[in-house]
Amino acid sequence: MAQKPSIPKGTRDFTPSEVAKRNYIFGVIKKHFEIFGFQPIETPSFENSDTLMGKYGDEGDRLIFKILNSGDFLNKVDDATYISKDSTSLTSKISEKALRYDLTVPFARYVVMHQNEIDFPFKRYQIQPVWRADRPQKGRFREFYQCDADVVGADSLLQEVEFIQLYDAVFADLGLEGVNIKVNNRKILAGIAEVIGAKDVLIDFTVALDKLDKIGAEGVKKEMSDKGISVDSIAKVEPLFSLSGSNSEQLSTLKELLADSKEGSKGVEELAFIFETVDALGLLSAQLSIDVTLARGLNYYTGTILEVAAPQKVDMGSIGGGGRYDDLTGIFGLKDVSGVGISFGLDRIYLVLEELGLFPETLDQSLQVLCLNFGAKEALAALKLTTFLRKSGTKADLYPSDAKIQKQFKYANNRNVPYVILIGEKELAENSFVVKNMESGAQETYNLKSPEDFIHQLKME
RNA sequence: GUGGUUGUAGCUCAGCUGGUUAGAGCGCUUGAUUGUGGUUCAAGAGGUCGCCGGUUCGAAACCGGUCUUCCACCCCA
Numbered sequence: 001m002a003q004k005p006s007i008p009k010g011t012r013d014f015t016p017s018e019v020a021k022r023n024y025i026f027g028v029i030k031k032h033f034e035i036f037g038f039q040p041i042e043t044p045s046f047e048n049s050d051t052l053m054g055k056y057g058d059e060g061d062r063l064i065f066k067i068l069n070s071g072d073f074l075n076k077v078d079d080a081t082y083i084s085k086d087s088t089s090l091t092s093k094i095s096e097k098a099l100r101y102d103l104t105v106p107f108a109r110y111v112v113m114h115q116n117e118i119d120f121p122f123k124r125y126q127i128q129p130v131w132r133a134d135r136p137q138k139g140r141f142r143e144f145y146q147c148d149a150d151v152v153g154a155d156s157l158l159q160e161v162e163f164i165q166l167y168d169a170v171f172a173d174l175g176l177e178g179v180n181i182k183v184n185n186r187k188i189l190a191g192i193a194e195v196i197g198a199k200d201v202l203i204d205f206t207v208a209l210d211k212l213d214k215i216g217a218e219g220v221k222k223e224m225s226d227k228g229i230s231v232d233s234i235a236k237v238e239p240l241f242s243l244s245g246s247n248s249e250q251l252s253t254l255k256e257l258l259a260d261s262k263e264g265s266k267g268v269e270e271l272a273f274i275f276e277t278v279d280a281l282g283l284l285s286a287q288l289s290i291d292v293t294l295a296r297g298l299n300y301y302t303g304t305i306l307e308v309a310a311p312q313k314v315d316m317g318s319i320g321g322g323g324r325y326d327d328l329t330g331i332f333g334l335k336d337v338s339g340v341g342i343s344f345g346l347d348r349i350y351l352v353l354e355e356l357g358l359f360p361e362t363l364d365q366s367l368q369v370l371c372l373n374f375g376a377k378e379a380l381a382a383l384k385l386t387t388f389l390r391k392s393g394t395k396a397d398l399y400p401s402d403a404k405i406q407k408q409f410k411y412a413n414n415r416n417v418p419y420v421i422l423i424g425e426k427e428l429a430e431n432s433f434v435v436k437n438m439e440s441g442a443q444e445t446y447n448l449k450s451p452e453d454f455i456h457q458l459k460m461e
Numbered sequence: 462g463u464g465g466u467u468g469u470a471g472c473u474c475a476g477c478u479g480g481u482u483a484g485a486g487c488g489c490u491u492g493a494u495u496g497u498g499g500u501u502c503a504a505g506a507g508g509u510c511g512c513c514g515g516u517u518c519g520a521a522a523c524c525g526g527u528c529u530u531c532c533a534c535c536c537c538a
Contacts, residue, residue: 134536138532321537413499
């Protein structure tokens with residue numbers, strides 16, 4: 001080995017078995033996206049920098065991968081900028097493109113650019129990789145796939161209900177029991193901030209509140225006071241830390257608390273409608289609950305906020321999230337188009353399914369049948385049989401060389417092939433083939449003239 | 462971006478306060494087995510000790526830098 005090759009930090013190679021499992025998850029998600037009437041789109045892996053920059057806050061800008069201009073990019077930089085060594089002003093001169101950071105902003109750009117050809121409400125889904133110059137951690141990478149479904153041009157809260165059903169359908173299909181779909185509303189958060197007199201520090205307030213289950217009530221109180229929220233105000237929010245009871249009980253508590261806030265009351269009303277409607281429809285396996293501490297993606301969510309928590313028995317946190325953003329396309333000049341959408345966290349779902357052993361066993365079966373190679377004449381007969389099996393849709397292969405039978409068997413074993421077919425001198429003379437079940441070890445002889453008998457048997461199982 | 466952590470055979474990892482020729486298990490190759498895998502037994506191959514520099518008579522071990530891994534924070538899927 002000359003020089004050990006490597007891949008960039010936070011990126012991964014996927015083995016055949018990993019790809020099979022990932023495709024299984026993609027397939028299930030995609031199936032339900034389509035059943036719910038969403039249409040796929042794709043957007044470029046990189047966008048013009050000004051499409052992305054400034055859309056995710058200062059923190060986001062830092063995490064966007066910038067692409068260096070082609071050609072002699074330094075030549076166009078004036079001396080003053082070059083000498084000042086100011087990264088921000090220099091970056092805009094030497095880089096005009098950047099890698100996609102999420103799928104939502106490019107989608108908003110897409111909607112604005114194609115507004116005259118789109119029939120609203122427009123339901124689209126998109127499954128593509130995105131890139132972030134983040135420092136990797138468990139379940140967090142610098143290149144990862146997002147699976148998003150969004151609706152634009154529909155104000156109705158029925159959309160929120162539909163997304164809750166969609167989450168439920170996907171996780172039920174994946175066999176993942178005990179997921180908890182948590183719902184909140186930006187208006188409720190704004191209302192709380194208003195009632196306690198912390199309206200001007202809404203973001204700091206919610207970011208602190210969001211950490212409740214992580215750093216505890218005391219930690220939240222400390223962070224809030226660090227951010228300049230008064231002791232009085234903090235005392236007023238304290239009841240929220242221990243909000244308990246059924247969803248409807250929590251709703252009435254909130255209603256009371258927010259009675260003086262017009263915006264907050266609206267949020268409670270919206271939340272109540274969603275819960276009533278979902279109750280009337282029923283869910284397959286997911287739990288639905290109120291979580292007023294939920295405060296993700298505040299940069300653009302304006303109404304409902306959704307997050308899906310993995311089953312409690314696995315230590316994984318959020319495996320999906322979403323919400324309503326009333327003015328996303330506004331930043332690209334198209335006003336009054338409401339959007340709501342959700343995202344599935346593929347990598348984390350993968351880790352959860354792996355930990356709980358929920359992947360179907362057949363995924364690892366890249367081959368159903370392997371014909372052993374006993375030499376030129378026998379191999380020809382085996383290849384005929386292989387061709388026949390392939391035409392019937394069976395994943396079949398012939399070992400390419402007449403290596404030792406022991407070695408060929410070992411190969412079949414390592415590849416997890418359930419059936420091995422032997423056509424040796426004896427079988428050739430008798431115009432037959434032997435099928436060995438690799439799990440039980442049982443062998444059965446079939447006639448080469450009627451291989452469909454074997455296929456029939458194969459499909460019975 | 463901040464703090465910590467990790468790197469030794471294909472994989473998982475030992476390797477003592479710095480001291481001969483760097484080990485184990487699994488895997489791999491070959492044989493026991495010229496038409497039967499998983500179990501067993503025997504033999505064998507495989508390592509610039511992440512990379513660069515420094516200290517030392519002597520470095521896998523100590524020091525500095527760098528890359529990488531994982532973790533916490535920031536933020537986020």
